[in-house]
Amino acid sequence: xxxxxxxxxxxxxxxxxxxxxxxxxxxxxxxxxxxxxxxxxxxxxxxxxxxxxxxxxxxxxxxxxxxxxxxxxxxxxxxxxxxxxxxxxxxxxxxxxxxxxxxxxxxxxxxxxxxxxxxxxxxxxxxxxxxxxxxxxxxxxxxxxxxxxxxxxxxxxxxxxxxxxxxxxxxxxxxxxxxxxxxxxxxxxxxxxxxxxxxxxxxxxxxxxxxxxxxxxxxxxxxxxxxxxxxxxxxxxx
Amino acid sequence: xxxxxxxxxxxxxxxxxxxxxxxxxxxxxxxxxxxxxxxxxxxxxxxxxxxxxxxxxxxxxxxxxxxxxxxxxxxxxxxxxxxxxxxxxxxxxxxxxxxxxxxxxxxxxxxxxxxxxxxxxxxxxxxxxxxxxxxxxxxxxxxxxxxxxxxxxxxxxxxxxxxxxxxxxxxxxxxxxxxxxxxxxxxxxxxxxxxxxxxxxxxxxxxxxxxxxxxxxxxxxxx
Numbered sequence: 001x002x003x004x005x006x007x008x009x010x011x012x013x014x015x016x017x018x019x020x021x022x023x024x025x026x027x028x029x030x031x032x033x034x035x036x037x038x039x040x041x042x043x044x045x046x047x048x049x050x051x052x053x054x055x056x057x058x059x060x061x062x063x064x065x066x067x068x069x070x071x072x073x074x075x076x077x078x079x080x081x082x083x084x085x086x087x088x089x090x091x092x093x094x095x096x097x098x099x100x101x102x103x104x105x106x107x108x109x110x111x112x113x114x115x116x117x118x119x120x121x122x123x124x125x126x127x128x129x130x131x132x133x134x135x136x137x138x139x140x141x142x143x144x145x146x147x148x149x150x151x152x153x154x155x156x157x158x159x160x161x162x163x164x165x166x167x168x169x170x171x172x173x174x175x176x177x178x179x180x181x182x183x184x185x186x187x188x189x190x191x192x193x194x195x196x197x198x199x200x201x202x203x204x205x206x207x208x209x210x211x212x213x214x215x216x217x218x219x220x221x222x223x224x225x226x227x228x229x230x231x232x233x234x235x236x237x238x
Numbered sequence: 239x240x241x242x243x244x245x246x247x248x249x250x251x252x253x254x255x256x257x258x259x260x261x262x263x264x265x266x267x268x269x270x271x272x273x274x275x276x277x278x279x280x281x282x283x284x285x286x287x288x289x290x291x292x293x294x295x296x297x298x299x300x301x302x303x304x305x306x307x308x309x310x311x312x313x314x315x316x317x318x319x320x321x322x323x324x325x326x327x328x329x330x331x332x333x334x335x336x337x338x339x340x341x342x343x344x345x346x347x348x349x350x351x352x353x354x355x356x357x358x359x360x361x362x363x364x365x366x367x368x369x370x371x372x373x374x375x376x377x378x379x380x381x382x383x384x385x386x387x388x389x390x391x392x393x394x395x396x397x398x399x400x401x402x403x404x405x406x407x408x409x410x411x412x413x414x415x416x417x418x419x420x421x422x423x424x425x426x427x428x429x430x431x432x433x434x435x436x437x438x439x440x441x442x443x444x445x446x447x448x449x450x451x452x453x454x455x456x457x458x459x460x461x
Contacts, residue, residue, distance in 0.1 A: 001390055011343075059409070195279035197349065
């Protein structure tokens with residue numbers, strides 16, 4: 001039953017991601033809005049199914065059984081994808097809401113399921129930077145960035161080595177002004193070849209920061225632009 | 239000796255009873271994780287991650303097997319031509335489910351492939367999805383799946399202890415959602431006006447009545 005549930009959710013998420021991709025490429029504003037709306041509806045449908053399943057499991061199973069952890073994983077990914085869709089459509093408030101929600105599920109996975117994932121944890125900060133680049137010098141914001149950096153680095157020390165984790169590490173090290181450490185992570189990314197969808201997704205996130213003018217005219221801006229070009233080259237993106 | 243051996247030969251160990259598309263999916267899963275195509279972007283076989291050429295070969299091989307599975311289902315079973323009534327046949331319902339899941343997975347791969355044959359496949363997937371949605375078969379399939387999931391739960395919604403509702407405010411909301419799904423399925427089955435629907439219709443009505451009664455008991459105990 002769990003496999004069937006996860007297959008149907010993966011189908012919804014894939015369809016939603018496809019609609020999101022079409023929306024990004026669409027030049028007609030009305031059609032673009034419609035496609036984003038359809039993508040959001042599909043992601044919400046997936047999240048609704050998962051949240052009902054989570055409640056059902058929690059009424060029947062131990063707090064963090066294997067099945068509960070699998071549903072939590074899908075939930076954090078789906079909320080993250082919905083957050084990214086809102087970000088692409090320009091609605092940063094909705095994006096923040098979804099990344100925060102995704103991070104609360106992700107946090108539960110990190111604490112109770114042994115999960116090595118930081119996507120929402122980092123994106124919730126990045127999307128806040130997109131809305132207000134001045135945060136980059138706010139001490140409390142920098143403290144939050146440092147906490148994300150520590151979390152990613154401890155996960156990598158514990159054996160995490162997926163491309164998403166390395167990309168998160170590069171970004172957070174750039175933002176924490178640790179260029180030399182970021183270079184090591186880029187070299188690791190350069191040695192491997194992930195699926196094209198990874199480069200596309202990571203590129204969009206970095207390009208959004210560049211477009212917003214984050215660190216423009218400073219070393220941070222140059223690093224971000226250089227990282228975006230790297231992702232573009234590795235992914236063969238036009 | 240041969241007749242004795244033949245009598246005891248376990249035919250299940252051969253793969254002739256396995257669906258062809260399943261065989262292709264199993265072959266694809268041997269080379270990469272059969273998980274979420276959006277999340278699992280790294281290839282796992284030895285040398286596949288660091289050897290770029292080999293990694294690309296693996297991805298290509300997996301993608302071609304998925305294409306073959308989709309084309310097999312599309313051309314041999316034509317699930318996009320099914321009618322809502324055909325979903326009463328569990329085998330066809332299963333084929334439709336696998337076909338739609340494969341189509342979604344392929345779209346993720348096709349997003350980064352731009353040859354003429356890739357565009358052709360993408361157009362075919364879009365067309366079949368349009369047919370499945372416009373005929374109402376997609377909605378019917380989802381309602382049947384939702385009903386089946388209710389029935390195989392350890393505690394179906396109509397069997398919840400009324401006391402459980404006291405400390406769980408979302409339970410009532412979830413039960414109402416299930417009730418709505420059952421009502422929609424009942425309406426869809428009735429609209430088909432086909433004698434073959436009579437048995438499932440009785441089952442859906444029975445479950446709906448039991449769920450309504452359970453919710454009334456909760457209302458009764460709380461008022």
